Amino acid sequence: MSAFYVLVVASIAVAGAFLGAFIWSVRSDQFEDKEGSAMRMLYDDEVKQSTNKV
Amino acid sequence: MPTVSRNKSTVIIERPLQKEPVCYHCGTLCITQGIAIEDKAFCCEGCKLVYEILNENGLCDYYKLQSHPGLSQIKPVRNDKFSYLDNEEIASKLYKFNDGKNVIVTLYIPGVHCSSCMWLMEHMNRMEPGITESRLNFSTKEVTIRFRKDIVSLRKVAELMATIGYEPYISLDDADGKERKTYNKKLIYKLGIAGFCFGNIMMLSFPEYLSGDASIEHKYAQLFRMFSLLLSLPAFFYSGSEFFISAWKGIKQRMLNIDAPIALALLITFTRSVYEILSGSGSGFLDSMSGIVFFMLVGRVVQERTYRSISFHRDYKAYFPIAVNVLIPSGIENRSIRDLKEKDVVQLHNDEIIPADGVVIKGHANVDYSFVTGESEPVGIEVGGLVYAGGRQVGEQLTMEVTKPVAASYLTSLWNHFSFSKNKSRQNDANSVTHVLSRYFTYVLLTLAAIAAVYWAINDPSKILPSVSAMLIVACPCALLLSTTYTNGNLLRIFSNNGLFLRDATVIEQLGKIDHIVFDKTGTLTQGSTHIEYVGHQLSEMEKDWLAATIASSKHPYSRALATYIGPRAAISLSGWKETAGKGIEAYICTDRILVGSAKFIGVPGEGKEREQGTVYVRINNKVTAFSITSDVRKPVPIMLQKLRKSYSMSLLSGDNDRQKDMVKSLFSLSSAMLFEQKPIDKLHYIEKLQAKGAKVLMLGDGLNDAGALQQSNVGITLADDINNFTPSCDAILDANKFALFPSMMRLARSARVIIATSFIISIIYNIAGLYISVQGKMSPMIAAILMPVSTISIVLITTGLGSLVAMRFGLSLKSNSAAPGK
Numbered sequence: 065m066s067a068f069y070v071l072v073v074a075s076i077a078v079a080g081a082f083l084g085a086f087i088w089s090v091r092s093d094q095f096e097d098k099e100g101s102a103m104r105m106l107y108d109d110e111v112k113q114s115t116n117k118v
Numbered sequence: 119m120p121t122v123s124r125n126k127s128t129v130i131i132e133r134p135l136q137k138e139p140v141c142y143h144c145g146t147l148c149i150t151q152g153i154a155i156e157d158k159a160f161c162c163e164g165c166k167l168v169y170e171i172l173n174e175n176g177l178c179d180y181y182k183l184q185s186h187p188g189l190s191q192i193k194p195v196r197n198d199k200f201s202y203l204d205n206e207e208i209a210s211k212l213y214k215f216n217d218g219k220n221v222i223v224t225l226y227i228p229g230v231h232c233s234s235c236m237w238l239m240e241h242m243n244r245m246e247p248g249i250t251e252s253r254l255n256f257s258t259k260e261v262t263i264r265f266r267k268d269i270v271s272l273r274k275v276a277e278l279m280a281t282i283g284y285e286p287y288i289s290l291d292d293a294d295g296k297e298r299k300t301y302n303k304k305l306i307y308k309l310g311i312a313g314f315c316f317g318n319i320m321m322l323s324f325p326e327y328l329s330g331d332a333s334i335e336h337k338y339a340q341l342f343r344m345f346s347l348l349l350s351l352p353a354f355f356y357s358g359s360e361f362f363i364s365a366w367k368g369i370k371q372r373m374l375n376i377d378a379p380i381a382l383a384l385l386i387t388f389t390r391s392v393y394e395i396l397s398g399s400g401s402g403f404l405d406s407m408s409g410i411v412f413f414m415l416v417g418r419v420v421q422e423r424t425y426r427s428i429s430f431h432r433d434y435k436a437y438f439p440i441a442v443n444v445l446i447p448s449g450i451e452n453r454s455i456r457d458l459k460e461k462d463v464v465q466l467h468n469d470e471i472i473p474a475d476g477v478v479i480k481g482h483a484n485v486d487y488s489f490v491t492g493e494s495e496p497v498g499i500e501v502g503g504l505v506y507a508g509g510r511q512v513g514e515q516l517t518m519e520v521t522k523p524v525a526a527s528y529l530t531s532l533w534n535h536f537s538f539s540k541n542k543s544r545q546n547d548a549n550s551v552t553h554v555l556s557r558y559f560t561y562v563l564l565t566l567a568a569i570a571a572v573y574w575a576i577n578d579p580s581k582i583l584p585s586v587s588a589m590l591i592v593a594c595p596c597a598l599l600l601s602t603t604y605t606n607g608n609l610l611r612i613f614s615n616n617g618l619f620l621r622d623a624t625v626i627e628q629l630g631k632i633d634h635i636v637f638d639k640t641g642t643l644t645q646g647s648t649h650i651e652y653v654g655h656q657l658s659e660m661e662k663d664w665l666a667a668t669i670a671s672s673k674h675p676y677s678r679a680l681a682t683y684i685g686p687r688a689a690i691s692l693s694g695w696k697e698t699a700g701k702g703i704e705a706y707i708c709t710d711r712i713l714v715g716s717a718k719f720i721g722v723p724g725e726g727k728e729r730e731q732g733t734v735y736v737r738i739n740n741k742v743t744a745f746s747i748t749s750d751v752r753k754p755v756p757i758m759l760q761k762l763r764k765s766y767s768m769s770l771l772s773g774d775n776d777r778q779k780d781m782v783k784s785l786f787s788l789s790s791a792m793l794f795e796q797k798p799i800d801k802l803h804y805i806e807k808l809q810a811k812g813a814k815v816l817m818l819g820d821g822l823n824d825a826g827a828l829q830q831s832n833v834g835i836t837l838a839d840d841i842n843n844f845t846p847s848c849d850a851i852l853d854a855n856k857f858a859l860f861p862s863m864m865r866l867a868r869s870a871r872v873i874i875a876t877s878f879i880i881s882i883i884y885n886i887a888g889l890y891i892s893v894q895g896k897m898s899p900m901i902a903a904i905l906m907p908v909s910t911i912s913i914v915l916i917t918t919g920l921g922s923l924v925a926m927r928f929g930l931s932l933k934s935n936s937a938a939p940g941k
Contacts, residue, residue: 068338072322072345079318086310095306100256103233104240107179 139686141165143283145186148686161190168282172238175245180234187234189283200280202441202452203273203288211440211454212272212288214262220250222264223272225286227279230259239284246270246278261286290438290455302422305360309415312357316408319346319353320903323405327900343395346404353408354388357415376556376602379563379595384411387591403591406906410596413910417600420607421623438524442466442473445517455524466516472509473520475527478502480517485509550627551871552602555878559595566593592888592902597881597913605873605917609866612925612932617856618835618863625849628833629867634813635762636805636827639772639782641820642837645752645854650683650745661738663687668695668705668712676734676747677703677714683745702735713737751781754858759785761861767813771796771804773823802826818852862928869924877917884909 089095139148141161153160160166168188172180180187203209215222230239239254239261248270252263265275276286322342361377361384368375384407391402444453445463453462455473463479466472472485483499487509496512499505505518507527524530567586574582606623613620620626637643657665666687669677694706702715713720713736720737734745762768769791770782776794786792793804801817805827808815817824817831820838825846828834834848837857852860888905922932 069341072341075321076318076345079314083311083314086314087307090303090306090310095303097255097257100236100254103236103256106233107183107237 141186141188141190142181143169143186143188144190145188146190164283165190171245171282177238177241177244180238183234183237184232187232189229200273200276201443202454203276204271205441205452205454208441208452208454209272216267219266219268220264221267221272222262223275224260224262225276225279225288226258226260227254227284228259228287229284230254230256230261235284238282242278245282246275249275288440290440305415305419305422308357308360309412309419312353312408312412312415315349315353315357316405316412319349319405319408322346322349323401323903326401327903339401340398343401346402347392347395350388350391350404350408353411354384358384358411360415360418361411373553374557374560375553376595376599379556379560380410380414380599383590383593383596386587390587390591403902406591406902409903409906409910413907413914414596414599414603417603417607417914421603421610438473439471442470458520458524460520460523462520464518464520466511466518468511468513468515470511472505472507472511472518474507474524475522476505476518476520478505478516478518481514483511483516483518484513486512550624551874552598556595556598559598563590563593589889592891593885595881597884597909598878600910601877601881601913601917602874604914605870605877605921608918608921609870609925612866612921612930613863615933616859616863616930617853618850618860619852620850621848625833626867626870628814628849629816629864630869630871631814632816632833632864632867633766634768634808635766635816635818636769636771636801636808636831638801638817638819638824638827639770640774642818643751643755643770643782643785645750645839650679650747655743657736657738657743661741663690664707664710664712664738665714665736666690667692667707668703668714679747680714680734680745710739711737751785752854752857756785758858758861762864763787766864769793769804769808771801771827773797798823798826802830805830819846859930862930865928866921866925866930870921873917873920873924876920877913880916881909881913884913 094101139159140146141148142158143160143165146161148159148161153163153166155166155169158169160169165188172178203212210216212223212225213221214224227235227239230236236254236256240252242252242263243249246265249263249265252261254261263275265272276288279286322345325342326339358381361381364375364377365381368378387403387407391404391407394400394402395404438455441452441454442458443465444451444458445465450465458464458474464473464476478499478501480501483503483505484496485499485505486496487506497509504521507524507530567589570589571582571586574585603623606626609626610620610623613626662684666681666684667690669681690707692705692707695703696705697703698715698719702713702719705712705714715735717733717735720735720742722735722737722742734747736743736745759768763786767789768786770786770793772792772794773796774794779792779794783792793800796804801824805815805817809830809832815831816833816835817827818835818837819828820836824834824836828836828846828848833850835850835852836846836848837852837854839854884905891901925932
């Protein structure tokens with residue numbers, strides 16, 4: 065039944081990794097501007113020069 | 119900045135007038151024709167210029183993300199408006215970081231409202247190579263710009279932003295290093311950790327739920343329990359600290375708030391669980407405890423919805439500019455307002471705010487005091503007259519001598535007089551229905567527990583501890599707390615989707631108790647846009663064309679109103695044009711002479727009261743006619759007042775004279791009080807008087823002149839055409855475009871109490887069921903673990919569902935339809 069111990073430790077470790085990721089995301093201000101990030105990802109930034117110069 | 123080539127060959131479109139052209143840049147109706155590039159029409163030269171700049175820099179994606187994303191450029195920014203930023207001393211106050219070469223600065227841009235704005239703000243480096251990076255925080259509307267000081271100055275950056283329509287708003291507040299409103303990071307940490315602990319403890323508890331007593335081997339059971347205990351520590355000590363701190367604060371003020379019984383329940387559950395696990399006598403209730411902490415924190419996050427781009431606590435500092443032009447012997451100097459002294463000579467341009475009380479030395483002052491007094495008509499003041507801080511100069515350049523420093527001005531003293539009742543929010547909180555209910559709840563519970571303890575002390579002393587602790591654990595009022603936090607959180611969201619932004623959740627309850635509504639007139643019931651009538655005889659079509667051409671480039675509010683009234687006309691070139699500020703316009707079309715302005719200006723005997731009535735005279739050669747311009751009642755007001763009349767008593771307070779009395783009278787019921795020529799302090803006293811009679815007063819106002827009344831009232835709502843503009847300190851801000859929904863929102867606020875009461879009854883039923891089970895000694899961790907999430911989730915669903923349902927029935931929208939609050 066030693067597999068049991070391994071599994072428990074493994075599951076806690078996985079959960080701990082997610083907790084670490086969460087703490088990192090809060091620390092790096094990812095919750096600061098939720099609306100902005102949602103828009104920013106939609107820009108397709110090709111470098112365009114004047115499309116129709118007048 | 120690349121040079122801007124003004125396009126000379128603008129194409130005049132001679133299109134029939136049926137299809138009204140809208141500006142390609144900002145989407146407003148084009149009043150003047152002929153400003154166009156290819157097939158794109160613009161409402162003004164300003165909008166066209168912005169388009170040209172963007173086009174030249176290959177930034178036309180701006181128009182692809184949203185149609186008509188721009189802001190109207192009809193009011194141009196004065197060239198030297200940001201010249202004070204050249205003063206290194208002033209500019210350095212705004213720098214966040216400065217190593218002599220690289221500078222980081224954060225500027226507030228009220229105009230930001232959509233994804234196009236965001237895109238443009240983050241691509242400014244294409245227009246100005248000196249800018250290395252710019253990043254916009256959409257929630258706070260603040261752009262953080264990093265630029266090379268050796269290539270470009272802060273003034274240039276600010277001017278570039280102003281030219282493309284995103285003028286930064288720099289006020290005295292920024293220089294004072296005002297604290298930026300930030301979100302509650304700690305609460306998010308607490309929530310995440312509570313969720314982590316809750317989930318894992320639940321997982322470790324499953325074997326125990328499913329196995330009954332026998333099958334799971336003892337050593338594994340004990341291991342899992344120890345793990346659970348370990349995991350519960352952060353949930354209890356870190357995440358749960360939220361409730362302990364709040365409860366302790368309440369007890370220190372000799373008050374039992376809702377967090378007190380919750381903290382008690384958490385403490386007892388935790389102690390009993392630790393005891394059971396360590397003594398090996400049971401598995402404890404750690405899963406339920408961490409679950410409660412988690413769900414309650416979710417509720418708190420939902421309720422802590424903050425509108426970070428809107429400020430509810432502004433003072434006069436946010437209204438004042440950071441610097442003014444001071445005349446010194448060697449020329450003009452930009453001086454910070456703080457350093458303004460008596461005898462300083464200040465130069466003011468059109469649309470600038472008078473920073474301190476003073477005397478006019480040169481120029482004709484035409485001061486708009488609407489923000490201070492509520493009187494909408496600008497006041498003319500000649501040389502030698504006194505002007506007061508807070509007014510706005512309209513028209514020509516003005517030179518004045520400061521007689522009192524900023525801190526001693528009338529406006530500042532007015533403000534300081536008003537800002538006495540600071541802790542309104544906390545007072546509201548203490549008297550809220552939740553806290554009152556929870557107090558009773560706590561007393562009843564403690565009494566019951568005492569009775570049970572006495573009973574068992576007589577019959578079987580060994581059962582005192584288990585039964586009493588079980589009671590306290592089960593009867594935790596978390597359902598009550600949950601129902602209020604989720605109801606309020608949901609309502610806050612619904613209100614904001616419909617254009618009413620509340621300072622915090624306590625305002626909802628106050629709003630539900632209101633029985634008397636006080637309206638301000640100018641700017642609240644009436645608005646800037648105007649009602650125009652012919653006083654003289656009608657103009658012919660050709661004459662209308664002439665008039666339109668004459669007033670097209672004037673920025674006087676009456677000219678703009680008149681231009682809108684006449685509508686789009688054919689473009690006619692003028693052979694001569696001259697505007698005399700404060701008097702009128704003179705124009706020539708070939709040899710025909712057109713005069714627009716006051717009676718005196720065009721040379722007819724005025725009736726003397728033209729000022730009051732806002733009459734504009736027009737003279738075309740020898741023919742004279744006139745337009746009367748009065749401020750118009752906002753469109754939804756009549757219907758809205760009719761709806762409100764049924765359930766509320768109402769009053770009207772106006773800083774204006776009573777010339778519009780008759781018009782307003784018809785809107786109110788006969789019993790409503792109507793007071794005119796009210797000074798700010800009169801308004802405040804009037805509300806005090808109503809409150810002394812026991813009324814719960816809602817004040818609906820708009821300007822600084824209402825600031826005192828807004829503070830004094832139970833709920834002060836500011837009506838704003840642009841919610842990002844300066845508003846006085848208040849409890850809520852209402853978007854003027856959504857004024858029609860106001861009665862529905864009031865009804866919804868009233869329903870909030872019913873919804874909370876309903877969910878409270880449901881939570882009581884759960885409590886009774888829980889107590890019934892625990893009294894019989896059948897409360898197992900498994901039943902607790904099932905009962906807890908089921909009761910929580912059902913209550914959350916019921917409260918949010920009820921709130922949304924009621925809102926829908928009142929005709930409020932549930933979805934956010936104001937993606938562009940800045941527009």
